[in-house]
Amino acid sequence: MKVLLRIRRFDPAQPDLPAWATYDLELDPHSTLLDALHRIKAEQDSTVSFRRSCGMGICGSDAMQVNGRNRLACKVLMYTLGPVVTVEPLKGLAPLRDLVVDLDPFFANLKAVKPWLINDNPPPARERLQSPEERERYDDTTKCILCAACTTACPPFWNDPSFVGPAAIVNAHQYIYDSRDEGTAERMAALTGPKGIFRCRVVFNCTECCPRDIKITDAIEQLKRDALKGAP
Numbered sequence: 003m004k005v006l007l008r009i010r011r012f013d014p015a016q017p018d019l020p021a022w023a024t025y026d027l028e029l030d031p032h033s034t035l036l037d038a039l040h041r042i043k044a045e046q047d048s049t050v051s052f053r054r055s056c057g058m059g060i061c062g063s064d065a066m067q068v069n070g071r072n073r074l075a076c077k078v079l080m081y082t083l084g085p086v087v088t089v090e091p092l093k094g095l096a097p098l099r100d101l102v103v104d105l106d107p108f109f110a111n112l113k114a115v116k117p118w119l120i121n122d123n124p125p126p127a128r129e130r131l132q133s134p135e136e137r138e139r140y141d142d143t144t145k146c147i148l149c150a151a152c153t154t155a156c157p158p159f160w161n162d163p164s165f166v167g168p169a170a171i172v173n174a175h176q177y178i179y180d181s182r183d184e185g186t187a188e189r190m191a192a193l194t195g196p197k198g199i200f201r202c203r204v205v206f207n208c209t210e211c212c213p214r215d216i217k218i219t220d221a222i223e224q225l226k227r228d229a230l231k232g233a234p
């Protein structure tokens with residue numbers, strides 16, 4: 003298939019660089035968008051910059067806006083996109099170069115909700131046991147690969163990047179509903195403050211774009227309800 007790929011360009015060292023570059027490609031329709039970007043870099047323009055690592059939807063490196071929607075480039079097949087494809091960096095984070103954005107604020111927000119197991123009790127001889135029912139409570143939110151697609155699709159985050167955003171909330175959810183964890187009080191203190199869950203306006207952009215199909219809005223609403231009840 004023939005495709006015209008439009009890529010948003012940015013290079014702080016070249017202020018006169020045109021904002022858009024276009025590339026004509028002939029591709030197998032089952033190529034991924036990441037394949038297409040590699041082809042452009044190898045054959046037409048080695049300066050085009052983007053992040054990628056695993057190439058198979060695991061590492062979360064290559065989230066970008068594709069025809070107006072946040073996607074992982076390695077999970078999008080070209081035949082699903084049509085003859086003209088527009089690729090832009092994620093919104094709400096500062097562009098560093100072309101499709102590469104500054105993820106430091108994203109990871110700072112994540113760190114604020116302490117996404118690790120908190121339990122200072124001495125561990126048992128073998129392991130901290132958990133029933134299948136207890137594990138099921140947070141199964142969905144364990145699937146996050148920290149791609150940032152959700153947070154950078156969120157209008158309240160665009161408006162104020164101090165909002166921790168859906169990805170941080172998803173990762174907090176995972177530990178708050180883990181029966182082995184004892185950090186709920188400190189995480190809920192962060193999540194119910196001015197930068198937390200009540201900034202969510204239930205837009206559903208996060209849920210629609212999550213490449214892991216995590217029910218993000220459900221997780222946020224569960225946390226809101228439990229915060230109001232005082233009992234997660």
Ligand code: SF4
Pocket residue numbers: 062145146147148149150151152153168169172211212213214215216218
């Ligand atoms: Fe990406 Fe989904 Fe995790 Fe958000 S919740 S960072 S969209 S995997």
Ligand code: FES
Pocket residue numbers: 054055056057058059060061062063064074075076077
């Ligand atoms: Fe790892 Fe796409 S390159 S998720």
